Amino acid sequence: MAAPRPGPHPPGDFIPAAEGTGIILRLTEHVLELALRQMRLWSDAGHAVPVAVNLSTRCLLDAGLPDLVGRLLTEHGVPAALLRLEVTESAVMGDATRCTDVLKRLHDLGVKLSIDDFGTGYTSMAHLRRLPVDELKIDRSFVLGMTTASHDAVLVRTAIDLGHNLGLTVVAEGVEGAEHVAALRALGCDIAQGYHYARPMGGEQMSELLDRVGTIHDGSVPVV
Incomplete structure (x- = not known):
């Protein structure tokens, strides 16, 4: 068995084990607690910043x-x-x-x-229509390939149209280059996220960024 490594670990290193043992419920509660505590600090500083937590x-x-x-x-108080x-x-x-009830x-x-990583699962359009969701996030694997692979471009275009027809906000994940931004803008995508805009950062770094650029009212980065 390998010795524990100091420093940050990607989710893939520990999430499967947490789900398999049931610890994931306690871990999710802890993450929610941390997220809401940070959101309160940002709010007190004049920054109403949305935060996403995976379930x-x-x-x-x-x-x-x-x-x-x-x-x-x-x-x-968030x-x-x-x-x-x-x-x-x-x-x-x-x-x-059961999931829909929750x-x-x-x-x-x-x-x-x-709905995260859209396109990698098997949700039917009929079921998606019944889900009480507000946002559809296109999986990064399709976004990264949309400027070089025609089938990925078709999938991204279809997902954007589907989301909009269902009244959902559409988010593109994994945006790493200006070419992705241009392609998504042409398709009418609402929001983009990825390394093109910023790398992952801690709460203190984010606070410094918010103090420099001002309040982010809805937490989104429009495709511009």
Whole structure:
């Protein structure tokens, strides 16, 4: 067994183990606590910054999750609309009935919900239409290939059109170059995220950036 390495670890190193042992529920609660605490600090400094937290399948099957989220929002005094909770297609489709019930209760709190990594799962259009989500995030693998592979470009265009027809905001993940920005702008994509704009950073670094550029009102980076 390899010795633990100091420093940050990517999610792929520990999330599968956390999901397999059930620790993922406690880990998600801890992450929510940290996120909402930081959001409160930013809000007190005049920056209403939305933050997204990913949810696993186990979390979506936990009927107590909406109550937990509601309690933490109240404790930290954070508006529900600033919290984004992201779920994958495969997580929702694992047990669609139970997951949809939890999502509806979260949506009733005012929390914004996103379908993450769209295009890599198997959500039917009929089921997607019934999900109480606000945002559709196109998987980075398609965005990265859209300027060099015609089939990726078709998939991105289709996802944008589908999202807009369902009244959803569409986000492109994995935007790494100006060529991606230009292509997404031409397709009418709403928001872009990726290394083209910024690398991952800690709370203190983000606070310094916010102090320099001013308040981000909706937390999005329009495709410009």
